[in-house]
Amino acid sequence: MSELPETPQEDHVEDVVQAKHLALEQDVREAVWDKDSRWLSRTLNRLHPADAADLLEQLSTDDFADAVSLLGGQLPTDIIIELRDEYRVEAVDVLPDDAVAAVLGELDSDDVTTILEDLEDDRRERILDELTPADRASFEQGLAFDEDTVGRLMQREYFAAPEFWTVGHAIDHARENAEALPAEFYEVYVIDPTHRLKGQVPLATLLRTPRDVKLDDIMEEVQSDIKGNMDQEDAAYQFQKYSLASAPVTDDAGRLMGMLTVDDVVDVIQEENTEDLLALSGVRSAEGTDTVLDSVKARAPWLAVNLLTAFIASGIISMFETTLDRFVQLAILMPVVAALGGNAGSQGLAVAVRAIAEREMDGDASRRAIVRETLTGIANGVIFAIGVAAIAGFWFQSVALALTIGIAMFATFVWAGFSGVIVPLGLRKMGADPAVASSVFVLTLTDVMAFFSFLGLATLILL
Numbered sequence: 001m002s003e004l005p006e007t008p009q010e011d012h013v014e015d016v017v018q019a020k021h022l023a024l025e026q027d028v029r030e031a032v033w034d035k036d037s038r039w040l041s042r043t044l045n046r047l048h049p050a051d052a053a054d055l056l057e058q059l060s061t062d063d064f065a066d067a068v069s070l071l072g073g074q075l076p077t078d079i080i081i082e083l084r085d086e087y088r089v090e091a092v093d094v095l096p097d098d099a100v101a102a103v104l105g106e107l108d109s110d111d112v113t114t115i116l117e118d119l120e121d122d123r124r125e126r127i128l129d130e131l132t133p134a135d136r137a138s139f140e141q142g143l144a145f146d147e148d149t150v151g152r153l154m155q156r157e158y159f160a161a162p163e164f165w166t167v168g169h170a171i172d173h174a175r176e177n178a179e180a181l182p183a184e185f186y187e188v189y190v191i192d193p194t195h196r197l198k199g200q201v202p203l204a205t206l207l208r209t210p211r212d213v214k215l216d217d218i219m220e221e222v223q224s225d226i227k228g229n230m231d232q233e234d235a236a237y238q239f240q241k242y243s244l245a246s247a248p249v250t251d252d253a254g255r256l257m258g259m260l261t262v263d264d265v266v267d268v269i270q271e272e273n274t275e276d277l278l279a280l281s282g283v284r285s286a287e288g289t290d291t292v293l294d295s296v297k298a299r300a301p302w303l304a305v306n307l308l309t310a311f312i313a314s315g316i317i318s319m320f321e322t323t324l325d326r327f328v329q330l331a332i333l334m335p336v337v338a339a340l341g342g343n344a345g346s347q348g349l350a351v352a353v354r355a356i357a358e359r360e361m362d363g364d365a366s367r368r369a370i371v372r373e374t375l376t377g378i379a380n381g382v383i384f385a386i387g388v389a390a391i392a393g394f395w396f397q398s399v400a401l402a403l404t405i406g407i408a409m410f411a412t413f414v415w416a417g418f419s420g421v422i423v424p425l426g427l428r429k430m431g432a433d434p435a436v437a438s439s440v441f442v443l444t445l446t447d448v449m450a451f452f453s454f455l456g457l458a459t460l461i462l463l
């Protein structure tokens with residue numbers, strides 16, 4: 001069934017909502033300008049933390065800093081965590097040390113690690129010195145792991161119970177120690193006397209089972225295998241594969257050390273997808289608070305690489321200078337071959353990089369992908385070779401020129417389909433990130449093939 005068009009009433013409702021949102025944004029700005037911290041705090045607390053964070057992010061850089069400074073310790077911790085990375089860093093920089101220390105005391109351990117990562121080393125030490133030795137030791141555990149690993153992302157609060165406990169014992173223990181439990185959890189992790197993970201009991205199963213049944217009798221096998229030193233992208237893949245809401249994290253000896261929840265994994269998936277998308281264009285950064293200098297530093301190196309590859313393509317063209325001098329029509333048609341070949345290569349590359357990220361290019365799947373993309377290049381090559389040859393022949397009234405561009409177009413499409421897959425696979429095998437480096441190589445290879453095949457064939461056929 002086709003979707004029904006929006007009615008005028010729906011359009012009116014959207015306009016009203018948008019108008020209210022814009023009015024609220026202006027009210028927040030005016031509250032910041034008037035230094036009305038009471039109204040600002042009350043308004044932000046009425047909103048969902050994510051909506052309040054979005055509202056603050058609509059402010060200018062100066063107004064945002066003024067708002068955080070105005071609220072100080074009144075800025076809710078759940079709003080700070082919902083801010084995008086660049087805004088959260090700015091907020092933490094503006095807040096005084098005692099306010100940051102208070103924030104750490106209200107957060108789960110995974111969110112604490114996120115805040116501590118944002119701090120300069122000397123300020124981090126200064127704030128940690130204000131905490132109790134137990135809290136400091138707990139917080140430093142997360143920082144001991146490398147960046148982008150599960151250890152930085154995991155939550156060290158979890159509910160674990162010995163395998164000989166009964167359902168009733170586990171429920172009573174949870175009620176008596178409610179403050180020590182994580183804010184949200186979905187399973188009770190079953191451990192042996194050495195704290196090794198044996199299995200898990202979903203809360204739904206726990207609540208449906210009589211009190212005298214042992215946890216060992218109802219526990220399930222843990223499908224995931226997530227270690228503290230594992231790359232967070234690999235952990236996110238397991239969440240996707242097994243449709244997990246949470247998963248236990250163990251050390252290399254199998255001892256339970258933390259818990260990973262889906263809300264953090266969703267952020268990882270979004271970050272990794274954004275990173276890969278930007279990397280395909282040779283861009284590392286796209287944050288709202290980036291300065292011109294930040295953007296130049298992020299993009300100039302890849303533009304320099306593209307400059308080098310452009311001269312390589314120009315060198316190929318210079319090899320056929322005599323042919324170009326005699327047939328000016330070749331200069332007119334060269335961009336057609338290069339542009340279509342480049343687009344075909346980019347299409348194959350995008351498919352390949354996504355498949356690699358989704359673990360869909362392992363083993364025989366990689367060989368099937370190479371064959372599929374090559375055959376796709378052959379099919380598209382035939383279609384567009386005939387079309388372009390017909391247009392060129394009609395335009396310049398030359399069968400030889402039509403034959404030349406038709407064959408060159410076919411060869412370029414086949415090469416583009418092949419290189420669009422083989423290049424990222426080759427880079428992955430060498431340990432490089434396919435999303436970062438592939439586009440430069442693929443576009444260079446297709447340009448070289450396009451110019452060499454077109455001008456080379458022209459030299460053979462037309463001269």
